[in-house]
Amino acid sequence: MIYTKENNRIIVNDLSDFNIEHILECGQVFTYYKENNEYVVLSADKCARIKPMQDCCIIETEHVDYFVNYFDLNTDYGAIKAKLAQIDFMHEAIRFGSGIRILKQDLIETFVGFIISANNHIKRIKYTMKMIREQFGQNMGTYQAFPSIEKLLTITKEQFSELGAGYRSAYLVSAIKSLSEIDLNATKNLDTEQLKKLLLQIMGIGPKVADCILLFGYSRFNVFPIDTWTSKVYKDVFNNDNSRIKMREELVLMFNDLSGYAQQYLFYNKRNNKA
DNA sequence: TTCCAGGTGCATA
């Protein structure tokens, strides 16, 4: 990835592995919005405005280093795509989502977002996340920060319901209480298996949501979230109807430490080219 | 109107 850092902005000079539409619209993140041709991304208490240009992409932010990490700009996605392309059924998905990068998202936001995501539409997940920020987040001037864990603890089930969280409101209240009792920094030192076991004990987190939190919040790439779309991909490719647990096992065995990347190209392609 | 959405919790066998 070729990029340069300046005062209050990052310039991505090589767009072969960076497409802001692919990155944000591929279903991995719910905390952004589009304004004309530009995107605004919110992460925890930080903000960036992304301006796609003809030959480059400009990321305007007061937190340059944070967003270099957030957009994973020091990882070679060309090499990742080359390895994944050794598997036939990856070709079309890699071509379609060639500019995808896996974001390094804020942990709390990832927990909340993916608990809300269960059996839900992306559009409505985005709406509920936006409302949580607007109703309970600190005013940062031109935007609202995502609420701290202390603030989240004060939100009731009824309030989450009013923001559109539906039956997941009770999960959120319980999960946030659990998270407040855990040393989240310490969890980052656990291996993926241990961490998943811990996550599965939290209300509202099942195997799929746990995998998403591991991938997008903890940057663990040896996981393959199976949802309604990736399950369709599996059925297309292998022509059978295994349980999701079995699908997950087989795919992680196939992709190893690139599972999380593979999953994202496949998800984006399937969701946008449903046939 | 009906089915679906980045599924999970819980009861039952």
Place this chain on the structure above:
DNA sequence: TATGCACATGGA
């Protein structure tokens, strides 16, 4: 351990 159902609610 595996299966089936209920769960809120807006989108398509």
